[in-house]
Amino acid sequence: MTFSAFVIFVLGCNQQSPEQNISKEEWPDTVSFDAPNLSIVFEGNTVFDGDTLEITGQAAGRRASQKIFLTLYNHGSEDISFSNNSQDWLNSSAIELVAAPESIEPQTQKRITLEQSSFTLHEQMYEDLLTIPLTNPIELHLKITIPSAERMLLAGNNHYLLISNSYGDDFAHEEIRATHDLLGLFSIDQAFIKIGTDDTNVLTIEKSNDGIVWDSLDMVNQTPATSCTKQWERIICLTENGFLLSTEEGFSHIERNHTLIKLDAVKDKLYAVDSDGNSYIVQPDLSTQDLNIGSAAHLIDVAANDEQWMAVAKGTDPVLLNSEDGVNWSESDWPFGNIDIQKIEYNGEVWVAQSTPSQSQAGIYTSAEGEIWTHKADFDLVGICDGHIYALEHLDYPKLYRSSTGESWELLHILPGQASIKSIVLGAITP
Numbered sequence: 001m002t003f004s005a006f007v008i009f010v011l012g013c014n015q016q017s018p019e020q021n022i023s024k025e026e027w028p029d030t031v032s033f034d035a036p037n038l039s040i041v042f043e044g045n046t047v048f049d050g051d052t053l054e055i056t057g058q059a060a061g062r063r064a065s066q067k068i069f070l071t072l073y074n075h076g077s078e079d080i081s082f083s084n085n086s087q088d089w090l091n092s093s094a095i096e097l098v099a100a101p102e103s104i105e106p107q108t109q110k111r112i113t114l115e116q117s118s119f120t121l122h123e124q125m126y127e128d129l130l131t132i133p134l135t136n137p138i139e140l141h142l143k144i145t146i147p148s149a150e151r152m153l154l155a156g157n158n159h160y161l162l163i164s165n166s167y168g169d170d171f172a173h174e175e176i177r178a179t180h181d182l183l184g185l186f187s188i189d190q191a192f193i194k195i196g197t198d199d200t201n202v203l204t205i206e207k208s209n210d211g212i213v214w215d216s217l218d219m220v221n222q223t224p225a226t227s228c229t230k231q232w233e234r235i236i237c238l239t240e241n242g243f244l245l246s247t248e249e250g251f252s253h254i255e256r257n258h259t260l261i262k263l264d265a266v267k268d269k270l271y272a273v274d275s276d277g278n279s280y281i282v283q284p285d286l287s288t289q290d291l292n293i294g295s296a297a298h299l300i301d302v303a304a305n306d307e308q309w310m311a312v313a314k315g316t317d318p319v320l321l322n323s324e325d326g327v328n329w330s331e332s333d334w335p336f337g338n339i340d341i342q343k344i345e346y347n348g349e350v351w352v353a354q355s356t357p358s359q360s361q362a363g364i365y366t367s368a369e370g371e372i373w374t375h376k377a378d379f380d381l382v383g384i385c386d387g388h389i390y391a392l393e394h395l396d397y398p399k400l401y402r403s404s405t406g407e408s409w410e411l412l413h414i415l416p417g418q419a420s421i422k423s424i425v426l427g428a429i430t431p
Helices: none
Strands: 002-005 038-042 045-047 052-056 066-074 095-099 109-116 125-132 138-145 152-155 161-164 171-175 180-188 191-198 203-208 225-231 234-239 242-246 251-255 260-266 269-274 279-282 288-290 298-304 309-314 318-323 329-332 341-346 351-355 364-367 374-377 380-385 388-393 399-403 410-414 423-425
Touching: 152 180, 180 225, 180 234, 180 423, 191 225, 191 234, 225 260, 234 260, 260 298, 269 298, 309 341, 341 380, 351 380, 374 399, 380 423
Parallel strands: 002 052, 052 138, 298 341
Antiparallel strands: 038 045, 038 066, 066 109, 095 109, 125 138, 152 161, 152 423, 161 171, 180 191, 191 203, 225 234, 234 242, 242 251, 260 269, 269 279, 279 288, 298 309, 309 318, 318 329, 341 351, 351 364, 364 374, 380 388, 388 399, 399 410
């Protein structure tokens, strides 16, 4: 018998492993094995000796590795004992036995916890054997498949594309093609979408299931877009005479009079700035609501965590804004001296800001609370991906670095001299 399950557990930086609270009323009616009176449950299904557990896995390199849980139930009146040697349960280089019981008392339950953390997309399918070490061992086959979209893509102008087969650790595909200005790189509906304009200023939209093979999408309206983002489970682009929206069938253009030039999606909000520097919130029906940000005339960038929102804006002078809801804002003292800031992010641990580039190189600053900021590196901020900070250094050849908090940086890849990175995206199964 084969059981399929989608069991991706992606944890935040400070979260604990998800626990399954199974009450006695949820015990399985079926006893998997009569001697002893034992049931094994995986994702709500009772499993039997020789069954195959099909699991959708994740590529290596994520900050939080995937955990797989099975629950053992003792229906009998005597203890059930197991071997305390982990090799008797599982002998694997890719899956670790995190927890397993030495015994289960009568009418109680205990859990087996496995951790999968070292697959790359070169190994898109992995099979192993989990043994329940009783006098007559029970064998369960593990079949873990890594989806083709479970990867990280980084893209820039001139069709530069860098693909990591393991979330930042293993870059296996790199290419530069014809002249192309990148507007956005997105993951939606288990596929990647790349949007840009070609050397004749015609809009280009390409779709890929794995980031390697791309198909051009036909567009009735090829009016160039000026800004693209993803919000409300769809891609939204500004054009000079309306909005370009992703649909189940492809893309649809909605004509609408506006003067908007930039979009910024943060949590459930979609911010916009027009050609005069006025700021707005765009509603799901694409109507706009004026955004009052005080004396700051121009909204530059917005970020948020679970408790607060923070924005960089500029009027006569640069301003740092704070909000509890992303709608009502108050000004705070500018903490960066005479330095302009053009990007602000939050990676789950620290706030991250990038200064406006000076002599082709920007600076990265971090802050725990958003009040005191410290310069960490002279890099260009690419973005936040799976809780990591990704940035580029432009000395000699462009170099891609990664950091968790900005304190130390890991060199990941040296790019070709003419390459740049403007956008970074995670695969489709990321929540």
